Amino acid sequence: MKKFAVGCGGIAVLLLLVVGMGGCRSYNGLVRLSQDTDAKWAQVQNQYQRRNDLIDNLVKTVAGAANFEKSTLTEVTSARASVGQVKIDKNEVPTDPAKLQEFERAQGQLSSALSRLMVVVERYPELKANANFRDLQAELAGTENRIAVERMRFNESVQSYNTSVRSFPTVLMASIFNYHPKPYFQAVPGAETPPKVNFDFGKPPTSAPAK
Secondary structure, eight states: OHHHHHHHHHHHHHHHHHHHHHHHHHHHHHHHHHHHHHHHHHHHHHHHHHHHHHHHHHHHHHHTSTTOOHHHHHHHHHHHHHHHHSOOOSSSOOSOHHHHHHHHHHHHHHHHHHHHHHHHHTTOHHHHTOHHHHHHHHHHHHHHHHHHHHHHHHHHHHHHHHHHHHSTTHHHHHHHTTOOOOOOOOOOTTTTSOOOOOOOTTSOOOOOOOO
16 A cells, blocks of 8 residues: 555656646747847837838938929828837837837838838939939839848747647646737738739830820
């Protein structure tokens, strides 16, 4: 009987060790996945900041054109200022979905204002011939593509993290150490296609048909 009790005690200790090791793996996995989402978020922020800087330089270049529509420039600068008013940590994924939606909405308004600016530029040949403007335009087009890529990578990282947080037995460790699901960018119509900011200025405008 004594031997049986010792044997049962050994099995209990072994089970505790197995459970403990599994819990450690679950916790370490959560930490790794959470850190990956923060890293992907930082990359998203880097690209948005790059776009913000390029837009500032673009606006300054456009403002130098004679008689350029001031209302269009004001719209872009106001939208850019609204982006800066959204207080969000650039190195850590926001835990509040509403805060991420606010950030995304402000960036979307800036994209719309920028697209309208590019349409108006079509009426200013001196700007279309400006080498600095053309370089900025090309950089913006590339940045828009990188933003789309980084947003996709961020969403994929958050999806992996959220799946782990909600899965057994990791959900137990997540509850103990306050790891909660994180919000991600929502798909909107046309989101898979970056805003077009690159026009073919080498192509002559289509002339109206002769009457």
